[in-house]
Structures are given as structure tokens and as C-alpha cells.
Amino acid sequence: MKIATWNVNSLAIRLPQLLAWLTAEQPDLVVLQETKLTDDKFPHAELAEAGWQAQWFGQRTYNGVALLSRGVAAGAVLRNIPGFDDEQARVIAGSAGTAGELRIVGAYFPNGQAPGSEKFAYKMRWLDALREWLRAELQQHPQLVLLGDFNIAPEDHDVHDPVLWAGQIHCTDDERAHFKGLLGLGLHDAFRLFEQPPKSWSWWDYRNLAFRRNQGLRIDHILVSDGLKARVKACRIDKAPRRNERPSDHAPVIVELTAA
């Protein structure tokens, strides 16, 4: 069972790359971020043609998320955090897996712009709401995967230049405390369950030849619950799509689980 997350930075632009990647990589479940599509424009027909069921939740210009499953549609789908009033489309959750035992929570965490900004305050409120909702969700669904673009680099070794980035957005103590708070719910950073190549990033700025210079951040994550940890076989970042022409600025992250 392969589960993946990818911030596609506009599905309108990236659909051909997504379809090619799905064929090449053959994941079972995929969550997408930054589709930037209103729901009427979501390319469900093209995905269905390729064998994918989709659940989606989007808006114009910004944000937008989706949950793709091969063959069987996800059940008990939720859009955004229950009880948290939000105009932005950032979360999609659904139940999937061979026996519907897996709870998949795909999320596009707020960017936060800069510490002290109104957008940063929104990020903090959103993170509070996410944690409290997930606390309850984990009671209901002990086999849970939280994955997406977290917009948080959890530790200095997730940052190409920790001195340059110290205290900057994605790297503040407040954001990192929130990441640890999620781990405190009984979640595990799947990527760090394994030995990994040094300087592994999931995002590289379009500017400054950052990808060529491998100057990036690891801000896209897959967190697995206590109840799933023993099933985690591998976790990796797939840099191949970042080498495409007109790539997304993010690379997919993939986790492999053993059969239930």
C-alpha cells in the first residue's frame, strides 16, 4: 500500500504531470494540495479515465485539496476542520484501505507569511484547531495518516541553511512547537523512521536556481499514528517530478505500508 502527498501548485497546469506520475509510481492513495480550482473545474473525468476515484474541495486562485484513491472511493469524507470556521479550502479527510481501516487526512497548512503577521496568527489558530480535532479523530480512527504540505520544517536538519532561516517562516519556534504537538498526539514522522540521505528536501524555491543548488526545505510530511507505525515499510521523497519542465515547486512524499 503506497500513500503519497503532493503539492501540485495548480492542478490546471499540472494535471498532465500528475497523470504521468500516477502511472509511473502506481500509488494507492494520493492527497493533493494547492489545486487552485473551484469544485466545478476539478478534473474528475480525466482522473476517472485513468482509474482514480476522487474527492475534492477547492476554491478560486488559492489553496484547494483532493483525495485520490485507486478504484474504490474513500468514505466518510470531511472537508475542513469541523467546528473551525474557515473560508479557505485546506483539509480533506476520508476512510480508505482494504477494509476502510485507514483514516487519511490530507492538509494544506497555512503558509503564515511572516512571524507577527495576521496570516501567522491565522496559522496558529488553524494549528490549534487541527490538533484538537485530530485528538478526537485518533480516538475514532486509531489507524490514521496525516499528510500534506505542513509549511513547517520541523528541525534544523530539514533546512538547507539553518542560520539563514533561523526564526523565519516555516522555522519559527512556534511552528516547530505545533509540529511537536502533533507528534504528542501519538503521531510519527514516517520519513524519520528510516535512515535518509542528508539534505533531503521536499520544496525548493523557484528562484535562485534553488533546485539545481539543492537549497530547499523539508516541509511536506507524512505522519502515521501509533496504530500504524508497525506497518510502515519505507518513506521517501520523489524528486523526479521536480525535474520536469514547468515543475511544481514541491516534490511528492511517499510512504509504503505492509498489508493490513
Add this chain to the structure above:
DNA sequence: ATGTCGACGAATCGTCGA
């Protein structure tokens, strides 16, 4: 350090967000 994308509204570019 700030050199790039992508969406959008309005024009063949400026603004915003990331």
C-alpha cells in the same frame, strides 16, 4: 539575496501569494 512561478483582472503588464 530575492534572480520564479501561477492566478487574476485587465491588457499585453501589475499585483498578490507562495
